[in-house]
Amino acid sequence: MTIGNPMMYVGAVGLIMIGLFTDLSKRNLIKIIVGLTLLDTGVNVLLIAIGYIHNRTAPIVTRTYTDPTKMVDPIPQALVLTAIVIGLGVVIVLLVAAVIVVPLLIPAETYKEQITKQVQAATGRRLMIKGDASVSVFPRIAIQVNDVSFSNAKGARAPQMVTLSRLDVQLKLIPLLTGRVEIDSFVLLDPIIHLEIARDGTPNWRFQGTAAPKAKTSASKAETARPAPAGKPEAKSGGGFALRDLRLGEVRLQNGSIIYTDRRSGLRTALTRLNVSVELRRFDAPLRVDGRGIWNKQQIALGLRVANPRDLVAGTQTGVTVDLKSTPVTLSFKGRLAAGGPLAGSGVVNLDVP
Numbered sequence: 001m002t003i004g005n006p007m008m009y010v011g012a013v014g015l016i017m018i019g020l021f022t023d024l025s026k027r028n029l030i031k032i033i034v035g036l037t038l039l040d041t042g043v044n045v046l047l048i049a050i051g052y053i054h055n056r057t058a059p060i061v062t063r064t065y066t067d068p069t070k071m072v073d074p075i076p077q078a079l080v081l082t083a084i085v086i087g088l089g090v091v092i093v094l095l096v097a098a099v100i101v102v103p104l105l106i107p108a109e110t111y112k113e114q115i116t117k118q119v120q121a122a123t124g125r126r127l128m129i130k131g132d133a134s135v136s137v138f139p140r141i142a143i144q145v146n147d148v149s150f151s152n153a154k155g156a157r158a159p160q161m162v163t164l165s166r167l168d169v170q171l172k173l174i175p176l177l178t179g180r181v182e183i184d185s186f187v188l189l190d191p192i193i194h195l196e197i198a199r200d201g202t203p204n205w206r207f208q209g210t211a212a213p214k215a216k217t218s219a220s221k222a223e224t225a226r227p228a229p230a231g232k233p234e235a236k237s238g239g240g241f242a243l244r245d246l247r248l249g250e251v252r253l254q255n256g257s258i259i260y261t262d263r264r265s266g267l268r269t270a271l272t273r274l275n276v277s278v279e280l281r282r283f284d285a286p287l288r289v290d291g292r293g294i295w296n297k298q299q300i301a302l303g304l305r306v307a308n309p310r311d312l313v314a315g316t317q318t319g320v321t322v323d324l325k326s327t328p329v330t331l332s333f334k335g336r337l338a339a340g341g342p343l344a345g346s347g348v349v350n351l352d353v354p
Contacts (some may be wrong), residue, residue, distance in 0.1 A: 008049035015042030019297035032310070033094045040087040044080045051076030111135055113141065119150070124206040125161070126151040140184065141171040156196050157261060161204055164191040164256075172249075184249040189255040199263045201342045251278035253291070271295050276302075284310045300326040312339050320345070329353055 019039030023032050051073040057065070058073035112129045119127040131146025145183055150162040170185035196204045253276040261268045276291030288305035307319035317336040324331040335347010 007054070008045060012046035012049055014043060017040075027092070028183065029097075031304040032226070033091060036094070037087070037091055040083065041091075044083055044087075046082070047076040100204055103289050109133075112145070115143075115145070125153075125207065131166075141173055142155070142168045143171070147176045152194060152196070153198070153202070153206075155198060156194070156204050157263070158196070158259075162191060162193050164188050166190070170249075182249070183251075186249070186251045188253045188256065189251055193256065193258045194261070195258060195341065196261040197263060201264065203339065203342075205339075249281075252276065253278070256293075269295070271300075281308065295326065298326045298328065300324060312337060315339070317345050320347070 015038050019035045019037070022035030022038065026032055026035065053072045056070055056072045059068075059071040059077065061068075065144060066174060082290045085341045112133045116127045116129065119125070128151070129145045129147070130151045131148070131209040133143070135144075145167050146165065148162075148164050148167050149160045150160040152158055166189040168187040168189070169183060172182040172184050178186045191349065194204070198204070253274060256276070258271045258274060259268070260270070272295075274293035276289060276293075279288040285308075287304070287306040287309045289302070291302045293300060293302070301324075303321075303323035305319075305321040308316075309318075310348045311318040312320070315338050317338040320333070320335060320337040322331070322333040329351040330350075333347055335345055337343060337345035337347070
């Protein structure tokens with residue numbers, strides 16, 4: 001009796017070892033499930049290799065083919081069929097547990113802690129969630145947190161840059177299973193947003209990792225002019241902004257207020273009863289903002305278009321269009337702006353005053 005191809009044994013052992021390594025070294029539940037699938041497949045291949053005999057046929061008895069001595073061993077193949085069914089059932093159960101059951105077993109405080117850590121790592125500012133937090137996973141992953149505040153820059157007049165009564169976030173499931181976060185819906189209720197420029201010209205919306213570019217000397221210009229070394233990508237503008245991979249769907253701001261303060265000139269103005277919708281698929285994709293609110297006791301309509309928000313925040317000029325319409329005044333701007341420090345740029349301003 002001749003045993004089958006030895007490469008089948010090598011392949012089976014290889015799959016088993018890869019599956020064991022994945023299960024023992026990974027903490028991500030989806031990767032553990034993949035490891036179990038590889039382990040199960042390796043065992044099935046090993047059983048088939050053991051039951052296979054060279055120059056013999058499948059163990060199927062017909063009217064014209066009844067000699068069992070010319071067939072391979074049917075027991076390993078029957079075990080493999082059973083193992084495939086059992087393995088498929090285990091994978092389905094584990095996937096259901098990963099998507100639905102496990103998130104429900106994690107305490108809300110754990111979610112709050114992880115959210116605050118991620119925000120602080122990305123911005124260098126502290127996010128505080130004083131209210132309750134809840135998570136649901138069906139029919140989509142939804143997170144709701146109440147009484148939220150986001151700390152302001154050091155030395156700013158208001159202690160909090162943003163406060164809101166409730167934040168609703170809905171995440172896309174499939175990208176989350178692959179390790180990417182794509183926001184399907186992002187709604188802020190009753191937000192109060194303080195935008196402030198300090199006396200030295202530093203805006204409070206400049207977060208960690210988004211410092212304005214330094215003035216270029218002749219030496220730095222020469223260095224900049226040099227091509228990037230082979231195999232090394234050129235650095236992106238914005239100093240590697242921490243939110244460069246941001247993916248957003250529907251973004252809405254309901255019943256909000258925006259207070260703008262310029263401490264250099266003493267200017268202070270506010271937009272209240274603000275309802276805004278934002279479209280931003282990626283942080284380096286075009287930004288579209290449309291909203292209505294109250295300014296100086298007058299109803300206004302606002303439209304904003306930014307070609308590349310990441311460049312704007314990082315201090316690199318990008319295309320900007322602004323339309324502001326109210327009862328007494330209509331204002332529009334079309335040009336290029338940079339907001340890494342004091343607003344700078346060029347463009348055309350149209351002002352219609354009765």
